[in-house]
Amino acid sequence: MSPESAAGTTVTVAIGAAGDVVLARQSARNLALDCGLSLIDQTKLVTAVSELARNTLIHGGGGGMRASIVRDGVRRGVSAVFEDSGPGIADLDLAMTDGWTSGTGLGLGLSGSRRLVDSFEIDTVPGRGTSVAIVKWAR
Amino acid sequence: MSPESAAGTTVTVAIGAAGDVVLARQSARNLALDCGLSLIDQTKLVTAVSELARNTLIHGGGGGMRASIVRDGVRRGVSAVFEDSGPGIADLDLAMTDGWTSGTGLGLGLSGSRRLVDSFEIDTVPGRGTSVAIVKWAR
Amino acid sequence: MSLRVPVLRIGDSLLVSIQTDLDDGSVLVLQEDLAARVVEDGATGVVIDISAVEIVDSFVGRMLATIAAISRMLDAETVVVGMRPAVAITLVELGLTLGGVRTALTLEKGLKVLDDARDQRPQGLPDDPELR
Amino acid sequence: MSLRVPVLRIGDSLLVSIQTDLDDGSVLVLQEDLAARVVEDGATGVVIDISAVEIVDSFVGRMLATIAAISRMLDAETVVVGMRPAVAITLVELGLTLGGVRTALTLEKGLKVLDDARDQRPQGLPDDPELR
Ligand SMILES: Nc1ncnc2c1ncn2[C@@H]1O[C@H](COP(=O)(O)OP(=O)(O)O)[C@@H](O)[C@H]1O
Ligand SMILES: Nc1ncnc2c1ncn2[C@@H]1O[C@H](COP(=O)(O)OP(=O)(O)O)[C@@H](O)[C@H]1O
Numbered sequence: 001m002s003p004e005s006a007a008g009t010t011v012t013v014a015i016g017a018a019g020d021v022v023l024a025r026q027s028a029r030n031l032a033l034d035c036g037l038s039l040i041d042q043t044k045l046v047t048a049v050s051e052l053a054r055n056t057l058i059h060g061g062g063g064g065m066r067a068s069i070v071r072d073g074v075r076r077g078v079s080a081v082f083e084d085s086g087p088g089i090a091d092l093d094l095a096m097t098d099g100w101t102s103g104t105g106l107g108l109g110l111s112g113s114r115r116l117v118d119s120f121e122i123d124t125v126p127g128r129g130t131s132v133a134i135v136k137w138a139r
Numbered sequence: 140m141s142p143e144s145a146a147g148t149t150v151t152v153a154i155g156a157a158g159d160v161v162l163a164r165q166s167a168r169n170l171a172l173d174c175g176l177s178l179i180d181q182t183k184l185v186t187a188v189s190e191l192a193r194n195t196l197i198h199g200g201g202g203g204m205r206a207s208i209v210r211d212g213v214r215r216g217v218s219a220v221f222e223d224s225g226p227g228i229a230d231l232d233l234a235m236t237d238g239w240t241s242g243t244g245l246g247l248g249l250s251g252s253r254r255l256v257d258s259f260e261i262d263t264v265p266g267r268g269t270s271v272a273i274v275k276w277a278r
Numbered sequence: 279m280s281l282r283v284p285v286l287r288i289g290d291s292l293l294v295s296i297q298t299d300l301d302d303g304s305v306l307v308l309q310e311d312l313a314a315r316v317v318e319d320g321a322t323g324v325v326i327d328i329s330a331v332e333i334v335d336s337f338v339g340r341m342l343a344t345i346a347a348i349s350r351m352l353d354a355e356t357v358v359v360g361m362r363p364a365v366a367i368t369l370v371e372l373g374l375t376l377g378g379v380r381t382a383l384t385l386e387k388g389l390k391v392l393d394d395a396r397d398q399r400p401q402g403l404p405d406d407p408e409l410r
Numbered sequence: 411m412s413l414r415v416p417v418l419r420i421g422d423s424l425l426v427s428i429q430t431d432l433d434d435g436s437v438l439v440l441q442e443d444l445a446a447r448v449v450e451d452g453a454t455g456v457v458i459d460i461s462a463v464e465i466v467d468s469f470v471g472r473m474l475a476t477i478a479a480i481s482r483m484l485d486a487e488t489v490v491v492g493m494r495p496a497v498a499i500t501l502v503e504l505g506l507t508l509g510g511v512r513t514a515l516t517l518e519k520g521l522k523v524l525d526d527a528r529d530q531r532p533q534g535l536p537d538d539p540e541l542r
Contacts, residue, residue, distance in 0.1 A: 018433040018434045018435050019433050021433065021434065022431050022432075022433050025431060025465065026431065029464070039496050040310055040495075040496045040499055040500070042496075043464065043465055043494075043496040043497060043499075043500045044499075044500050044503065046464065046465045047465045047466070047467050047500050047504060050465060050467040050469075051467055051468060051504075054434070054467075054469065098505055099505075105468065105469075106468045106471075106472055106506070108468045108504055108505045108506060109468060111505065112468065112503070112504035112505045112506075113504070114243065115243045115503050115504065115505070116500065116503055116504060157301040157302045157303050158301050160301065160302065161299050161300075161301050164299060164333065165299065168332070178364050179363075179364045179367060179368070181364075182332065182333055182362075182364035182365060182367075182368045183364075183367075183368050183371065185332065185333045186333045186334070186335050186368050186372060189333060189335040189337075190335055190336060190372075193302070193335075193337065237373055238373075244336065244337075245336045245339075245340055245374070247336045247372055247373045247374060248336060250373065251336065251371070251372035251373045251374075252372070254371050254372070254373070255368065255371055255372060309499065310495070310499060313495035313496075313498055313499050314495045316495065316515075317494070317495050317515060320515050320516075320519075344499075344502050344503075347502045347507045348495075348498045348499055348502050350507070350513075351493060351498040351501060351502070351507065351508055351513055352493060352495065352498050352513065352515065353512075353513045353514050353515055353519070
């Protein structure tokens, strides 16, 4: 378990190339382990992180992820926030629809990762950028 | 047949955890039996109660169900009212659409349970809460 | 508070019989237990007996469809047996048709479905698993 | 920076075992390598071992479906082996069911599936390559 990702610490990953998506996955996985997420919850979290980090890179034109262990009373969880200064999303309802893609993906990144986590918040301004914040709580 | 659920009595179930949804189902089932609902009507009523109790918990942030046997002339039926002080529903038409969900459900709870009962009334104020009242009459 | 539903083994298949009114948490645990057991036991079939189940709402309905889809990816076939007529009628009215889920009237028939599927395995596996 | 995943040969089949967390570029390279090798080697089967893979996201999921579809067009059958239960559960929740992809629990079982398919070849080729 990496000490950098202990409770309270924030891990930052700059997302500018395909390899950074791998780094984002690995950082999220370390935090999930430290936080005591079950194997299934780890898998769900890391999968969601992979989808969102790829979106930051491909659709957002690059950006970053900040991830940390968070608490809510006695519950512990992993939070990850993705931010970019890309084109933003004009029609969010459409973008959140299963199977809808403006590009060549499967259109499951946003809708699917929302199903995989406990909290999913998206904030986007056309022409300014997009931020997506997720939390997965340990059960 | 439980005496608590005899005609005229009101059963109240506080809905604050997953187990309370089970209690709500069981209370509705007892009333349906007392009231003489057919097996199919019992099944429809209890299924609707399950959907609405889960909505009270998940979307309404908790609340309660009041259920009782009601009369209308010679007809007898089971009434159940679900109430919460949650976020309310901003776009009710959308929420009542088959398959529409703001979360991770199938989006069939409201639209489907409306089809399962004889009377379905929903009252919601954004920021204040939601109340849903249903009745299933014995045939 | 959650109950754990036992997963039994019959030959190459796993059998789950739902006997109590499960809360949502227990339903999710069952889903995970079954996926783990399919792999551990190398099971080729899963039978879910719902003959004692009085209602199937959208949450449990989705669990059945999800178990079928997960098992299929783990190379096992799922059959739901014993659905009561009132439950079937209610599910359709609710709007769930469980398109991707195989059903059989009885446990015996369900096991037979799995046996037949096993005999034909090489030819081609059923595909097109849709969640609804 | 991209890693090249080695493609091994066992009899008439090609075997790929994904052992590291691949970036998207490496995933695409693997897809191309496999297509080329199916033709060069005249392979009739492809086994993709994902037992070491901790997550399959929509990109990798699509790669698996695409390899299966491409191989089929080149007259080879693909089997994905060793999917972890947590991966299967997550994929279904993500919305991917990999309908057109054959799976088996272990490498041995996967090779067996290909052997059986080979025995039946003259009868007709499997078709209907669906991406999801
Ligand atoms: N960070 C982002 N910046 C701009 N647009 C985005 C971003 N993330 C998602 N989108 C838009 O939402 C659509 C749906 O995203 P998603 O569900 O992840 O599917 P996919 O990535 O396969 O297209 C994308 O095709 C894109 O148009
Ligand atoms: N009690 C409630 N309080 C607030 N919102 C609700 C409530 N019940 C339903 N909703 C809203 O209506 C939507 C549709 O509800 P429903 O048809 O039951 O589907 P689901 O529960 O699967 O999302 C929900 O996703 C939610 O946004």
